[in-house]
Amino acid sequence: MAAASLRALMNRSIDYAGMFPPCDLELEPALKNQAEYVRSTDSWMLSAFVLPVAKFGDAASLVSRFDKAHPLRVSALGPKTENAAAFLAELRNSAETIRSFQEQHVDLVSIVQLEMLLPQDVDLAGLSKAAELIGDLKLQAFWETPAESAEKAIALFARAKQPAFGYKLRTGGVIASNPRVHQASCADQIHRRVASPGPPISR
DSSP states (O other): OHHHHHHHTTTTTTEEEETTTOOOOOOOHHHHHHHHTSSTTTTGGEEEEEEEEHHHHHHHGGGGBBBBBBOOOEEEEEOOSSHHHHHHHHHHHHHHHHHHHHHHHTTTOOOOOOOOOOOTTOHHHHHHEEEEEGGGOEEEEEOOOOOHHHHHHHHHHHTTTOOTTEEEOSOOOOSTOOOTTTSOOOOOOOOOEEOSSOHHHHO
């Protein structure tokens, strides 16, 4: 049995990203793994399954692998955009998709967070609009930027004063011998997140 201190540190600390490098599984086997993991004795460490919003439709026929006692917890991954206007447009679309998917699978699926790349030109007004678009979803949002923009982004989040907003920093390389920043890590990767000022929301 894990020590209390280890449980406090690792409780729901690992997001499963089996569809991403270096594992690169297809959706069905990745969800099959998740369904097994949520029923394992180590499930207390497991947080969410990283699922691109674009794959929600494909996932709909596979959520029957889960049940009320072992729901599919999802970290929704929004699309990459190049500028603030496209970001807000795609965020609106993603919010609608998340809302619909959650309503259709209310007993089997819990969408607990959203991850999305934040373009460099998103300002304070843009973050306020983002908060409006996803406010009713009651999830945590982690906005990603390149490592060199981390300080600027976190300062912007502090000004925005949105407790549910946090910063996402990718760490690790796509193979074990390549620990570069900016790339997804391994099959059971941990997304390192730095919370914005306010209530602690990072893991």
